Amino acid sequence: MSVTEQPEGGPRRQSRQRNAVLALLDELDGFRSAQDLHALLRERGDSVGLATVYRALQALVDDGQLDVLRSTDGEAAYRRCSSSHHHHLVCRSCGRTVEVADPPVERWAARIAAEHGFVDVQHDVEVFGTCAACAAARA
Amino acid sequence: MSVTEQPEGGPRRQSRQRNAVLALLDELDGFRSAQDLHALLRERGDSVGLATVYRALQALVDDGQLDVLRSTDGEAAYRRCSSSHHHHLVCRSCGRTVEVADPPVERWAARIAAEHGFVDVQHDVEVFGTCAACAAARA
DNA sequence: GTGCTCATGAGAATCATTCTCCCACGCGGA
DNA sequence: TCCGCGTGGGAGAATGATTCTCATGAGCAC
Numbered sequence: 001m002s003v004t005e006q007p008e009g010g011p012r013r014q015s016r017q018r019n020a021v022l023a024l025l026d027e028l029d030g031f032r033s034a035q036d037l038h039a040l041l042r043e044r045g046d047s048v049g050l051a052t053v054y055r056a057l058q059a060l061v062d063d064g065q066l067d068v069l070r071s072t073d074g075e076a077a078y079r080r081c082s083s084s085h086h087h088h089l090v091c092r093s094c095g096r097t098v099e100v101a102d103p104p105v106e107r108w109a110a111r112i113a114a115e116h117g118f119v120d121v122q123h124d125v126e127v128f129g130t131c132a133a134c135a136a137a138r139a
Numbered sequence: 140m141s142v143t144e145q146p147e148g149g150p151r152r153q154s155r156q157r158n159a160v161l162a163l164l165d166e167l168d169g170f171r172s173a174q175d176l177h178a179l180l181r182e183r184g185d186s187v188g189l190a191t192v193y194r195a196l197q198a199l200v201d202d203g204q205l206d207v208l209r210s211t212d213g214e215a216a217y218r219r220c221s222s223s224h225h226h227h228l229v230c231r232s233c234g235r236t237v238e239v240a241d242p243p244v245e246r247w248a249a250r251i252a253a254e255h256g257f258v259d260v261q262h263d264v265e266v267f268g269t270c271a272a273c274a275a276a277r278a
Numbered sequence: 279g280t281g282c283t284c285a286t287g288a289g290a291a292t293c294a295t296t297c298t299c300c301c302a303c304g305c306g307g308a
Numbered sequence: 309t310c311c312g313c314g315t316g317g318g319a320g321a322a323t324g325a326t327t328c329t330c331a332t333g334a335g336c337a338c
Contacts, residue, residue, distance in 0.1 A: 068211075070209045070210075070211065070213065071209075072207075072209065074209065074213050074215070076213070089251060089252060089255055089257060091257065092259075098255050100251050102247065102251065104243070104247055105244065105247055108241070108243055108244055108247070109266050112228060112239050112241065112266060113228060113266055113268050116228055116237050116270070116271075117270060117271030117274075118228060118230065118266075118268035118269060118270050118271070119268060119269050119271075119274050120231075120268055120269045120274070121266060121267070121268035122266075122267050122268065123264070123265065123266040123267065124263070124264070124265045124266075124267070125248075125262065125263070125264045126262065126263045127248050127251060127252055127257075127260060127261075127262040127263075128260070128261050128262065128263070129252050129257035129258060129259055129260035129261065130257060130258050130259045131255070131256060131257050132255075132256030132257070132258075135256075135258050135259070
């Protein structure tokens, strides 16, 4: 979500593990922690090192192919995302997410920052709630 | 920022250390990590254990007297805050913060959530930038 | 195929945070 | 004022996520 550099790390080398991580993220649709992803890969017989998962995730984040989210318990969660700027609506119960791109918030953030003399602005917005399906299931 | 319970933990016992933490936070105006606060207390000769600082901070958060922020590197940062709902404008360089309470975002979050059938909604919004002073100093 | 790199894997290292255990102080009652 | 209970405090160990190290193995250009 940061709009910083992308110093071009050269043509990233292909590898089974990196593809596996990306493929896994492609078929999941909520935010998953690195530990989760690692466990899932192992479960399905893909022998991948934990460190490798972290490296792959970081590389993908650098490439703008993933979004990261820090949960309140300090774990980082990753999700395959469109690369354009957007925010998330996350279901607290099932982890399902919806991408939200809405000009009003962008303008709001810019205005607030300008009013206080801040420059070089960037913002983080996440909305948590219970999705319709989970709310119904719980009732 | 969560609007959960506050089960009333009984009349919290007074103590030098707890007051020291609160006093320190009162005179600082940016977000500080627990480690920072602990180091600062030690520096000024206040012998306080690290665990105690964490305990005090958690107690204060529970009481709604502090706001917590998880930075991207996984460290939690604390700040003395008004207890009403608001968001922050944080200077990336000096850590200075401005509290922002603005109905438009609240409405935006509620609307977005409603549009997707989400209920029981809560949101996190933080705006990072470089404050006027730091921008000037850097130029 | 050859060689140069960069990626990988296992485990150690690091870092923030929490837990454990035990001691000491605050506070209410005698 | 003195006593005893219970909570708060300190030190250091434990935990858990993430990163680093280093030797080995796999892409990719020629």
